[in-house]
Amino acid sequence: MDLPVGWFVVLPALSTIPVLVRAYGVSQSDLYLVTVSNSDLEFKRLDTAGAGAGAGAGVSRLSLLTNFLSSCFRSRNHGYALLFLQNIQNPDPSLWNNAVRASVESGLSLDFMGFYKSMLGDNVLPDKATFSKILPVCAALCEIKLGELVHCQIVKMGFENYLFLQTGLLDFYAKVEDLSSARKLFDKMPERDVVAHNAMISALGKNGYIVEARKLFDGMGDKNSSSWNSMITCYCKLGDVNSARMIFDCSPMKNVVSWNAMIDGYCKSDQLTIARELFDCMGSIKNTVTWNTMISAYIQYKEFGRALSTFRQMQAEHVKPVEVTMVSLLSACAHLGALDMGNWIHAYVKRQNLKIDVYLGNALIDMYCKCGSIESALDVFHGLPTKNVFCWSSIIAGLGMYGYGKEAIDVFLKMKDQGMKPDHVTFIGLLCGCSHSGLVSEGRKYFSEMLEVYGVHPGVEHYGCMVDLLGRAGFLEELLELIRTMPMAPNAAVWGSLLRACRTHKDTRVSEQVTQRLLELDPRDGGNYVFLSNIYASANRWNDVELCRNLMIERGVHKTPGCSSIEVDNVFHEFMAGDTSHPQFTQINTFLDEIAKKLKGLGHEPDKASVFHDIDEEEKESSVVR
DNA sequence: GTAGGGTTAG
Secondary structure, eight states: OOOOOOEEEEEETSSSOEEEEEEEEEOOOEEEEEEEETTTEEEEEEOOOOSSSSSSSSSSSSHHHHHHHHHHTTTTTTTHHHHHHHHSSSSSHHHHHHHHHEEEHOOOOHHHHHHHHHHTTTTTTOHHHHHHHHHHHHHTTTTTHHHHHHHHHHHTTTTTTOOHHHHHHHHHHHHHHHHHHHHHHHHOSOOOHHHHHHHHOOOOHHOOHHHHHHHHHOOSOOOHHHHHHHHHHHHHHTTTTHHHHHHHHOTTTHHHHHHHHHHHHHHTOHHHHHHHHHHHHHHHHHHHHHHHHHHHHHHHHTTTTHHHHHHHHHHHHHHOOOOOHHHHHHHHHHHHTOOOHHHHHHHHHTTTTTOHHHHHHHHHHHHHTTOOHHHHHHHHHHHOOSSHHHHHHHHHHHHHHHTHHHHHHHHHHHHTTTOOOOHHHHHHHHHHHHHHHHHHHHHHHHHHHHHHHHOOOOOOOHHHHOOOOOOOOOHHHHHHHHHHHHHOOOOOOHHHHHHHHHHHTTTTHHHHHHHHHHHHHTTTTTHHHHHHHHHHHHHTTTHHHHHHHHHHHTTTTTOOOEEEEEEEEEEEEEEEEOOSSSHHHHHHHHHHHHHHHHHHHHHHOOOOTOOOOOSOOHHHHHHHHO
């Protein structure tokens, strides 16, 4: 079929798939309505002169465009919508307004910026409703300048007397931590309703003025549930969970938000047991947020098993998981190495058409990296419409972990090209990547560029990475010089890296000096004692080995046994060091022997130095392999 | 227009 030249619109109501076909060029602004009948396409040219009735179909051009744009947003084709708006002649201002609102509501904030800027470039001004939608986005993106611009436009257009816009502005300033502007707005308001008071209370609370927030709260005549809840949150954010509980107990209008805020408050102040008690008291009034609060708390406390069992309970009670739930669960998978479950979550996300935003995208990337599937991680990464510094950092660290140091650097440079500013975590991933791939000169280069090129102050962690990098490569002198000239005190990680370097390069002289410091800094870490003991063992200083062990017993320090786990067909298999209880222990051992033989055949020398002394040479070798 | 849940390193 020959297609006419121009823009084609297939209305979603007329077709199963909303599609825009742009054929043969961009400059045309003729519009065609395409109807689908008997799997054939019929084209009708529409009147492009104005908003009058369109040709043929009885549809006005404006309503056609409005429909089309909203179908773009429903199917998340924001780029198309933007391209379309920029290319049609004389777009009706309402189209822009709808587009800005739709992009804000879809949660893709970067698109919003594009729409908003193009709209202003088109000399189209937003209306009152658009302003009220824009302000929270400016606050969320910390777009202070843009928010202030919005403020100016509100004044310029004579909207500054609308109460809801004043409250919106107040809230914006509060969220970008400009309390004095928020206060000024509040003081200037000719009348203040409950909402304005509530906004001011949380503004004060967020900025640490809890006493004033409480005064305002106590002085309020009419309180609604948000007033009580704001007050609960103010106290929780301050860490004063007991005062929060008093407000909670006094509140005559407790709702699910009050409970959620209270539970979160307990979680954030290390009182998981009380949080869970409250959670269990709630019964059927629990909502998605309640479940998410509890699950994410378990994640933060590294109770991954409980997080998963809580999720199963959530499913049993038929509460639908949402994006936030998935972010927490993916974090659990990443820590547990549960690739099967991670894959299931990814499939669920696709099936339910959940929004893969920067949070969820990053959680997927991190899960795939940690579960051994760098290809899938890269797929997710490249498929993300917007990436933030978390996403970039995760993929850089992931590549580095896999030994793809060069690739990690490439991605880092691409990040720079795209104008994304790396942060301190990005550099940890990058430097670790250099370290694992032996890219010493590259590591030195990026370490020295951190501050002067990227404006990121090297922290003790970065020195730790550099010590690791230089240590692995055997630059012991340079390493010691680096530690000597560090602007901050070395931490346990720095000394630990140095110790590893000493062991690798068989330098017992430095090790002893270092270890004393390490034991002072981190006397509860059993690993350090074992480490020192191993150094002595490799030097045949058995008395010192004994001393080390006795010190551990004296101080009541235990070494957590090494543990690894693998998930096969949804079953977790855990292996502790020295544990022979697995039902397939013999078979596994036979297999390990085979691997060991192959490794030896390839010239691998097992590291015997790190094994305790009370076994003979042959046994040493085999206990390293296992 | 105000109140509740999310991600990155060793």
